Amino acid sequence: MNDQAGDIPASRIRIASTGEIAAALDSAGLRLNRAVIVLVGGAGTMGEREFETVARVLRDEVVPVAERRDAVVIDGGTDSGVMQLIGRERSASGRRFPLIGVAAESTVLVPGAGTPSPDAVRLEPNHTLFLLVPGTQWGDEAPWMMDVAGVVAGRRSSVTVLMNGGQIAYTDVAVSLRSGRPVVVLAGSGRTADAIAEARAGNGGDNRAVEIAASPLMTVADVGKAGMTAAAIEAALDGG
Secondary structure, eight states, X not given: OOTTOSSSOOEEEEOSSGGGHHHHHHHTTOOOSSOEEEEEEOOTTOOHHHHHHHHHHIIIIXXXXXXXXXXXXXXXXXXXXXXXXXXXXXXXXXOOOOEEEEEEGGGBOOTTOOXXXXXXXXXXXXXXXXXXXXOSSTTTTHHHHHHHHHHHHTTSOEEEEEESOOHHHHHHHHHHHHTTOOEEEEETSXXXXXXXXXXXXXXXXOHHHHHHXXXXXXXXXXXXXXXXXXXXXXXXXXXX
16 A cells, blocks of 8 residues: 555554564555654544534644645544544545554454454544554553554654543553653643643643643643644654
């Protein structure tokens, strides 16, 4: 599969160890050593207003940066929330950046796969590649996403962007920070992102939010200020 493909059904590759990531990406024809944007956050429980806000920020700020930077975008790959929105926006806008979904195998519905968990969901159909990794519950994919991002980026910069999010988003962000990857948290996108932004502003809150907010790798961007999200992502990719 060519990494610019958009109208060809996405490849699904199962990997069992981190040592298989590079070979899997190579077999999919993905060019490495390029900027990476990891998207984490809200899935199936975003409110209507939050959904619209995230859709707008993806369309107006995140997607243009990905295209301009020739970046690879990595997310959880399911047909819900942020992942659904980025897939649909990539397709609707005709953008060509690779979109990789990394999903724990038992949490998604895959033809010919083993018995999924009761709350398994569909993969988002506009992604260009899926990496199916070991795991039986939501959140098992978090360290794999960050490992994949590291392999794709190589010597180039990468950034994690948190939009909205529930309990698993705390794990996603914590894993990103432990791997040394900067995180841009979108204030105004709801739930976990707002909790972390509030903690950064000194308003306390969940201990996990306070701990994340204290990291020098964490930046807050206000979705209500046009261009702020794009600028924060660009700065992270520039190493600033």
